[in-house]
Amino acid sequence: MSPTADAHRDRGTLAPATWTVPPLAATALSVGYRRRRRRRDTVVLAEQDLALPRGALTVLLGPNGSGKTTLLRTLVGMQPALAGTVALEGEPLERFSARERARRIAVVLTDPVDAGLLRVVDLVALGRHPRTRWDGRLTAQDHHVVAWALDAVGVGHLAHRPVPELSDGERQRVLIARALAQEPTVLLLDEPVAYVDVARRVDLLGLLRDLAHECGLSVLVTTHDVDLALRATDHVWLLMPDDEDGPARLRAGAPEDLALEGAVGAAFGTQTTTFDLTAGGFRTTSPPLARVRLHGTGAGAAWTERALRREGLDLADPGAPAAATVTVSEQPRRHWRLDAVEWSSDHDSLASLTATLRRLVPHLLTGAASPEDAQHHGLPQR
Amino acid sequence: MVPCSSRAALLLAVLGVVLLLSACTDADEADTADDPDDPAADPDDDPDPDDDGPDLDANLTDECVEDAEPGDDLFPEQASFEHATTVDLSYEGTYKVLEVTPPGAEEATPLVLLQCGAPEPELEGELADAPIVEVPVERAVTATTTNLPHFDLLDAVDALAGIGRADFVTTDAVREAAEAGDLVEVAGPDDEPELETVVDAEPDVLVVDGFGPEILDDAERFRDAGVPVALNADFAEQDLLGRAEWIKVTGALLNAEAAATEAFDDIAAEVESLRAEVAEVAEDDRPTVLLNEPFEGTWFAPAGDSYQAQAIADAGGDYAFADTDGTESLELDLETVLDEAGDADVWLQAGSVQGTYDDLVGVDERLAELQAFQDEDVWAFDRGMSPGGGLPVFEEAYTRADLYLADLVSILQPEVLPDHERRFYGPVGADR
C-alpha cells in the first residue's frame, strides 16, 4: 500500500485508483452460528458472493428472521463468518485492527442506548473515537466534523439538548450523526425504520440516499419493509429464505428488476398472498369473483382499480368479456357510473360504488344461466 | 368390721392414743434437747449425754454424718468473709447457705450446702428453691480455672472430677491429674460446659463463672438434669484480698474451712506486710504505669477503681488512669493514650515474654513512641502459659495475691523486693 493511499484511506477520502474496488465485499461467505462440539452449525446464508455498491444506498431486504442482522454483523466483523472472507477496500477484514476498521465502517444498531446525561453534541462526538488520541481530546477538526454531522442529519438545533429529552426519531438521527462522525466509507444500519412511521421512513431513506450520493458513502440498510425498499433505494439485496430450513439465497439487483423477475414475490409471498407486479404490492391470492371493465385515466382510475381489487374483482382485458363496466369521469366532479346486465347506477364515491358492486356480484353470479352465459359475462365458471 | 362389744372399741382407741402420744413425746424431747437457737446450748458442751446429736470437733472432710437431726450443729469450723463482697456464707446447723451475687444481678443466688448424711432440712422463702449440694463434695466439676489453685492448696485435687479444658490449666497438680486421665473435660466447642458430658461425670456440684444474662437459665438446666450449680464470681472482686478470699468458698464445699482460712490468713498477712512497706515510699518515687496493648485500634484499659488499678497502687505505682471512675474497661484511642500516658515510666501487660519488641511494633508502629518502649521497660504477663493459652496470672494469681503483688512490687519498687523471682510477669522477650 502506498503512503498516499494510506493517507487517503485514513482520511476516508477515496483515491481514484480504489474506485473499482468495492468498499465492502464478500467471497463465498457463509454466515450463521457456530455450535459447540458436535452440534451442527446453524447456517443462515451459504457461499455467497457480495459486493456493496459504492456511493449508493443498498437495502438488505428479507422477511423477519431470514438472517439480515446475522449477515450485517458478519460483514462488520462483530460475528465470525462460518466460511469465506469479507473484504474491506479489497483487504481481508481480519487484517484491520478494530480502530482501523472503525475508521472505515460505522454502524447504527437496534441496541437501546441509555446515554445518561449526555448532550446530543457529546454523543455525536463519541463517534470521533477512532480518530482521536489516547485521551480523547477533540481538535478543531473534530469539532468541525461533529458540527457537519449534526447538520447533515438535521439535528443541529438540538446540539445542546440532553439526549433523553429527544423523541425517538430525533434520537435515531443523532445516532446516525454519531456514525457519520466516524467519517466512514461504509455505513450500515440495522432496521433503522422499524419503529418510525411511514412518512418519516421515506424521509430517512431519502436522507441516507442523499448522503450516499453526495458524499460517496456506501450505505447498507436492513429492513423488511418491501414497499419502502422498492421505492426508495438504489440497490436491493434480497434474502430469499429456503423452503426446507436450509440457508437462504441472496439475489442482488435493482429493485425493479427483482420485482419483475418475481424474486420479490418468491421471497415474501405466502400461500395466500402474491406480489402484484402491476400494482407493486402484495395482495391476497384468490380467483377474482368477476371481471370488470374500467374506463378512466389518472389517479381516479388508479384508485378505482385498487378499490375493485379490494372487492375481489379483476380488470378485464380490452376486448374480453366483463360482468360490469365502471366508468370514472373527472368532469364536472369525479363520479362513477356502473353498468351491468340489468343494472345501471351513478355514484359519487368509491364507497357507494363498491357497496353496490358487493350486492350485485352474487346476483350476477347466480344470474348466469349457462356456462356460455357465464363466459359471455366474464364470470368464472361455477 | 365393727367390733361387737363396746369395750373392745374403747381398748383400741386407748391403744391408739397411747401410741400417738409416745411418738409426739419423742419428737418433743428431741427438739428441746438440742435447740440451736438457744443461746445457752453449746454444741461442744452437751449437758445431756443421752442426746442423739453427733459430737463434732471438726468438720467432716472425709465422711458423712450418722444419726444427725435437724438442728444439730455439724460445722464447728466456720468461715466468714471480710474482704470479698460478692459472696456470703451462713451456717444453719446441718447445712450452710452460700450466697453469691454475680455482677449485674440484683439479688444473691443462694446455694444450700447440706452435710451428707443429714436429713433434708425444711427450707423456706428463697431457700425453698435453692439447689442443694451435699458436702463434703467428692466429685466437683469446674468450668472455671480460678478455683483450681484452691483445690491444690487445700490438698483436695482428688475431689476434682472434671475441668473445662485440660490444655488451659496452669496449676501443676491439676494438670497432672488431667494427664493421668482422672479428669473429664467438659468444655464444648464454644468453651461452655456441655450438658451431657457434665451429667455423665456424675458430679456433686458444677462450678461456673457467674456472668452473662443466661447464666441463671443455664444453671436451671443443669439443675433439672440433677447437677447443682455453684456460681463463681471472684473475677468481680476488685480488692486483691477479696479475690483471694474465695478460697473459703471452695473450703466450704469441701468442709475444709479451717484449712482455707489458714491458707488465706497467710496470704493476707503477706499482702498486708508488702502494702505497709510500699506505703512508706514517697509519692515522687512512684513510677507512672500504663497497662495493656491496643486491640484493633481501641485501647481497653482498666478504670481507676478496678482490681488492676488497685493492685498497681498497692505495689507502689502511679497508674496513668487512676483518676477515672468505675471498675469497667475504658475504651481509649491511641491519641488519648499518647497524650495522657505517652511518657509513662513502665508499661505493663504488653507484649510477650516469648516475643520481641518488634512484635509490638508489628501491632502498631506508633507504639514505639511510648517512653516505656524506648526505655525498654515493658513487661508482659504471660509467663507460664499452658499449651492451650491459659495464663497463671488469671489462675493462680487470683488466689496467691501475695505472689501477684510481689511480682508487681518487684517491678515497680525493686528495692523493696530485690530478689523476688517473678511468676507471672516478665520483661518482653525474657523467656525466649
Place this chain on the structure above:
Amino acid sequence: MTLADAGLRPRGARRSLPPPASEPPAERARAPGHARVVVALIGLGALIAVGALASLALGSVRIPLAEVAAVLTGGEASREAWSTIVMDVRLPRTITAALAGAGLGVAGLGLQTLFRNPLAEPFVLGISAGASLGVAVVVLAVGTVGSTTLVAGLSALGSMGVASAAALGAGLVTALVLAVSRRVSSPATLLIIGLMVGYAVNALVTLLLQAGLGELSRVRAYIQWGFGSFDGTTWSQLQVLVPLVLVGLAVTWALTKALNALLLGDRYAASMGLAVRRTRTAIIGTSAVLAGAITAFCGPIAFIGIATPHLARGLLRTSDHRVLVPATALGGAVVGLGAGLVAGLPGSEQTLPLNAVTSLLGAPIVIMVLLRLRRSGQAVAA
C-alpha cells in the same frame, strides 16, 4: 421538519466526506455547563482543604490550633505527645480518609459504567468478601492481632499480616472473576456471577466465625475490623497504600476515553474501535486493586463506592468521564474526610464504626440528589 427546512445539503465536494477544514470551523459549542464544572471542581477542592484541616485539628485530645500548625510546618509542639499525635496519628488518618474515599469512588464509577448499572460498586464482584475471608482466616483460624491474648510468635503477624491477608483474599477473588469474565460476554451475567461469588465467600466467613466462637476475643477482633477505620494506617503502611491508590486513579483517568465509549454499550464501543475485552479487564483489575488495597488497610467500607459517582453526576449533571473521574475522586475524598470526622466524634473518647457513619449520613444525601435529578426530568445516569 423536512430536510429542506434544515438546509440539509451537506457542504463539501462530491466524494469527500466531510469537507476539509478550509472552511471556517463551526463554532465550538461552549457547553452551557462548562462554568458549572469549573465551579464544582474548585468547590470540591475547597471542601477537601477544609475537611483535611478539620481532621488534623480535631480529635479526642484537645490540641490548640497554633500547636497543630506549628507541628505541620515542621516545628515542635510544646508537648512531644502532641507532635506524635499530629504527625503520626492525625496526618496519616487524614491522608487515608481522603485517598480511600477517592479510590473507592473512582472504582465504583468505573464499574458502574462497565456494567451499565447504577447499583454496581467495588464490592459487587465479591472483592470485599474476598478481603473479609483473608482477614477471617488470619484472625479467627490462625491468631489474633493486637490483642492481649498472646500467642507466641503469631503476634508477629501484626497489622501488616492482616493487611496482606486481606489483599491476598481480594486478589484471589478478583482473579477468579477475571477468569470468568473472559468466557462471559454479557456484563449482566458477569455481575450476577460476581454477586454469587460474594455470597459463597461470605458463607465461608460465616463458617469461620462460628468456629471461632470458642474464643470470643477473636470474633471481637474480626468484628472490629469489619467496622472499618481510617485510624489504623501508619506511615509505613501508607508507603504501600498511597502509590497503589494513586496508580489506580491514574489508570482510571487514562481509561476516560474508553469509559465514555462504553456509555453507548459494548457493541457500539466495539464498532468504534474499542478493545472491549481488554478494557473490561483493565477496569475490573483497576477497581479491584483500588478496593482491595483500601479494604486491606481500612477494613470494608460501605457506601462510598456506590454513592459517590451518583453524587458527582448529580452535582455536575454530566455523564462525561473527563469531568466525572476527577469529580468523583474529589467528591470521594470529601466524603471520606467527612465520614472520618463524624465517626471520630471529636472531643469525646468514643468513636462510631465508620461503616455505620458512611451509610447513615450518606444514604439520605444520595436519595435527595437523585430525587432532584428526577424532578428536573433527567434520568438516572448509568
